[in-house]
Amino acid sequence: MALEITDANFQELVLNSDKPVILDFWAEWCGPCRMVGPVVEEIGREYTGKVVVGKLNVDHNPEVTRKFGIRNIPTLLFFKNGNVVDKQVGAVAKQVIVGKLQGHL
Amino acid sequence: MSYSIDHNRLQQFGSLEFLARQVVEGFIVGLHKSPFHGFSVEFAEHRLYNSGESIKHIDWKLFGRTDKLFVKRFEEETNLRCHLVIDNSSSMYFPVLEKLSIDQPNKITFSIYAAAAIMNLLRRQRDAVGLNVFSEQIEFGSAAKSSSVHFKYLYSELEKMLPPIGAEVRRNTLAAEALHHIADTIHKRSLVVIFSDMFQNHGNSEELFSALQHLRHNKHEVILFHVVDKRQELDFEFENRPYRFIDMESGHQIKVNPLEVKADYSRAVNAFKSELKLKCGQYRIDFVEADINAGFEQVLLPYLLKREKLH
Structure with a gap:
């Protein structure tokens, strides 16, 4: 199950994580986000223990959203050791996300 | 004897899709x-x-x-713009057979059938197809269109190449010039499928490679079907008796016992083939080895299946 990331726990769960993190920026009203969401959760299940998968609602967490300049949703940010190492904007196929993830494992 | 394309043979790829691996710039909505x-x-x-x-x-x-x-x-x-490029030089009419058919093809018959099968697939996807035929110069060139009249026209042009040519007809290959010309004239981000034996008698292979690179530079996806008669042209399997070999493009003749030159010949021809393969790998051109004796279905089907898996 993907972690619910908020402005409050972002530092602890994402930046301080010792594993790579995929963070999905989404909103309830966004159709493409609903396509990407299950895919991201599936990847989380497949890579349990290797990768942390989190979801951040852009409506409820404006601070983190603004900090990373998220203007398009869905956006996936790939974090490693607290730094953004990759980014994927828009609804894409699962293998595209997995392909990017493999490069950072 | 009339020469025409047996359309029934083209139908068996019916359920397959032939998709461009990279982005393409088409003019209508497609796949x-x-x-x-x-x-x-x-x-x-x-x-x-x-x-x-x-x-x-x-x-x-x-x-x-x-x-x-x-x-x-x-x-x-x-949609996709696909350009089929067929080498129509004299060497493509090897081997010289009395009775030509798709079950017993020469290189050009093989290429025509394989091209027609690809055309058939693309036609079903409503993609645009153009045809270019070259030997010493561009013999035929058409824009990529997707209308059924255009497809009929292309089939008839393909059929024109089916009859064997006389032994006295000498058409050289100037693949490099032809490919440069094609690269310049067609719409960018197209799919270019080349059928050729890549035997050049003018210029060196560097020119050929630079022409292939030119195609890639214009953002075309390139697939090269290297059409050969593996048994005779690569493995050099002939009986142990003196033969008279004639260069079909220049008419140059040589009398030789095959066994004497087999080792040297194989080495040279394999070196050329591996260089071609290597360069294609470097330029990210799909290199498909097409042995005419294997039958065009056996060459095309594994290739199309492989492409489907990649998507």
Whole structure:
């Protein structure tokens, strides 16, 4: 199950994580986000223990959203050791996300 | 004897799709990925509205519900422009057979059938196909179109190449010039499928490779079907008796016992083939080894299946 990331726990769960993190920026009203969401959760299940998968609602967490300049949703940010190492904007196929993830494992 | 394409033989790839591996710039909506973000088919993302931007793509329903101004962005899908390029030089009419058919083909018959089968696939996908035939110069060139009249025209042009040519006809290969010309004239980001034995008698292989690179430089996806008669041209399997070999393109003759030259010949021809393969790998050109004795279905089918798996 993907972690619910908020402005409050972002530092602890994402930046301080010792594993790579995929963070999905989404909103309830966004159709493409609903396509990407299950895919991201599936990847989380497949890579349990290797990768942390989190979801951040852009409506409820404006601070983190603004900090990373998220203007398009869905956006996936790939974090490693607290730094953004990759980014994927828009609804894409699962293998595209997995392909990017493999490069950072 | 009349020579025509047996269309029944082309039908068996019916359920397959032939997709471009990279983005293509077509003119109608189709199956292939386009480099442009359009506002048409696959809804891909919401983007924050920038003030001053056109308001026509704003998601007004969302604005009504939440007061947020977002623009909908779509993944555009388009059709493919495919150019089939066939080498029609004299060497493609090897081996010289009394009775030509698709079960007993020479290299040009093989190429025509394989090209027609690809054309058939693309026609079903409503993709545009163009045909270019070259030897010493471009003998035939057509723009890529997708109308059924155009496809009939291309089939008839292909059929014109089926009859064998006389032994006295000498058509050289100037593949490099032809490919440069094609690279310059066709619409960018097309798919180019080349059928050739790549035997050049003018110029060196560097020119040929630079022509292939030119095609890639213009963002075309290139597939090279290296059409050979493996048994005779690569393995050099002939009986142990003196033969008279004639260069079909220059008419140059040589009398030789095959066994004496087999080792040297194989080495040279294999070196050329591996260089060709290597360069294709470097330029990210799909190199398909097409042995005419294997039958065009056996060459095309594994290749199409492999492509399907990659998507």
